[in-house]
Amino acid sequence: MSLLKVENLYTNYGRITALKGINLELQEGEIISLIGANGAGKSTLLASITGTVPVAKGKIIFDKKDITHHRPNDIVKLGISLSMEGRGVFPRLTVEENLLLGAYTRKNKSEITTTISEMYEMFPRLAQRRKQLAGTMSGGEQQMLAIARALMSKPRLLLLDEPSLGLAPNLVKIIFDMIKDINRKGISILLIEQNANMAMRISNRSYVLENGQVKLHGHSKELMNNKEVRKAYLGEIIDPAVSKKVIQSLASSNL
């Protein structure tokens, strides 16, 4: 069943048309990755879905409901949650207060407490720092907090904006393992990533955005073998002669 459907979406960002007719579909239980260069429209698409940027034209359907012009707080209530890029946590609130805010739309206090302890189990680092101000933690810890906070609303669809941005490689792997775990618990995921390689490896399907349009989409495994995608997004140098030259110049530079 299709959980999220974006139909012919146009969104303006100031005077610029940032999205020009995006079509996208996400099935319940899927991980979908959105890849594309800076300014391709990935973040604008998330902002349109969460209701923080007004949509100019087109439709966003979530669970058969038209949510195109809903306000952000109503969209959270319906079951869509966004984990913000990098430092989207509230810096002058404690870890625990940040988590409580993630559950703002929920009413039952004892259930919220249960979810908080689940989060501490999943992210033991956060349990150690529950009384610490979020802004004083490392980038990786803040990223974990952002994800945990997004899960506090018990979403059906989790939107992840650049979860690996600015993190050390070993942390990136930990975060991606967590994303897979979260998905196994039945939460559908829409993932934006600069690290296209990792994103495509864990997602079922991928959409490649360019200049506000979907350039390519399909099963991640197939797209990873697509020549264009490999060249543009997976950092592969296609021409063996060029790569040889690069290696030689590096070797002779005595680095």
Add this chain to the structure above:
Amino acid sequence: MILQQIFNGLSLGMAYALIAVGYSLVFGILRLVNFSHGAVYAFGAHAVIFFIGYHFGLIPAILLGVLLTGALGVLIDRVALYPLRKKKSPGISSLITTIGISYIIQNLLMMGFGSEKKPFPKLFDNRIVHILGARISTMQIIMFVTSVILLAILTFLIKGTKIGLAMRAVEQNEKNAGLMGINTNFIIAFTFFLGGISAAIASVLISGYYEILYPTMGFMVGLKAFAAAVLGGIGVLHGAIVGGLVIGVSEGLAATWFGSQYRDSVAFIILIIVLIVRPAGLFGRKGIEKV
């Protein structure tokens, strides 16, 4: 004599703190100096004598007047400031709007009540208590105690409740707060409501103390409370309280040392000195301006 003026200053300063909190809360959330706050303060006492005039009895009249002033705060936000926010207009537009609103309220009060000074009814049978040789009226004690209780309630509301947590979240990042499911416009309106009711209560206390009220009474008191908020570090709740006390006490001492006609300027001299030493105020954070 000095002790006397310190007691006078403490009770008046606590009432200033109540008004200063209104500036501080709104500034914290919107990064806006709400210059209509002084007029809202004046509106408070007038609303109360309006209800007293219609024989509501003292306590119901105070309650109604205070709530009505809270509603006025919300109305100002909804009618004049919310449309500006929605259009993402620059901060200076909101600032000039609040100055405009302050005069509109003042003129409406003049039309409704006349511009002359009117007596404010005695709230209590005023008795004098002697403490360490200083004479303190029951009104001063009531003013001090009521303000302390209200400020304690406000502090608890902001630090210890769900809506307070939401207020702090909106203060730190309005957009992200919305993404948590917080209705940010409701939180902003609620903040104006809190500012309105605390100003109205301060208004009743101060009018009851001087036993007088008039439409422009909010001008000087509003400026002093604003000075108190800045002195303590605007946007910081306990800063507003300490700021109010400093302004109140220095005003009292200035009255004894230099004569009461100079009391107003002393509050501002202190403000300027504090700001030169600590530009963000006593408890202010650096870099509070939103990017």
